[in-house]
Amino acid sequence: MGFLDGLLGHGSDLSADEVDRQLAGVLAPGESVRVAFKVIRDLMVFTDRRLILVDRQGMTGRKVEYLTVPYRAITSFSVETAGSFDMDSELKIWISGRPEPIQRTLKRGADILGIQQAIAGSLK
Numbered sequence: 001m002g003f004l005d006g007l008l009g010h011g012s013d014l015s016a017d018e019v020d021r022q023l024a025g026v027l028a029p030g031e032s033v034r035v036a037f038k039v040i041r042d043l044m045v046f047t048d049r050r051l052i053l054v055d056r057q058g059m060t061g062r063k064v065e066y067l068t069v070p071y072r073a074i075t076s077f078s079v080e081t082a083g084s085f086d087m088d089s090e091l092k093i094w095i096s097g098r099p100e101p102i103q104r105t106l107k108r109g110a111d112i113l114g115i116q117q118a119i120a121g122s123l124k
Contacts, residue, residue: 046118
């Protein structure tokens with residue numbers, strides 16, 4: 001992820017191995033990462049069982065909030081791909097019980113199809 005992307009809050013893809021290391025102890029036994037993105041210090045992880053949002057807080061990032069969203073709680077989602085003059089894509093996920101969607105901006109080239117497959121494949 002480039003410096004400018006980090007400042008703008010654009011997410012970039014992460015490898016499953018890297019996420020497994022970062023979420024050691026958070027992932028359940030046998031749970032596998034499908035798609036993951038990093039936005040500055042925060043993570044958005046789509047596993048085969050749930051969506052995990054990792055929010056590192058404070059100056060040092062030692063305080064961490066983990067928000068787990070079971071796929072069954074996702075009521076709808078939208079993905080806006082990057083256009084010719086657009087430098088980023090946008091993801092919105094609506095969750096039952098929350099009036100506002102969870103929104104993330106992803107940089108051009110992010111695995112948008114992987115996100116859609118991860119969510120749609122789990123909404124059975």
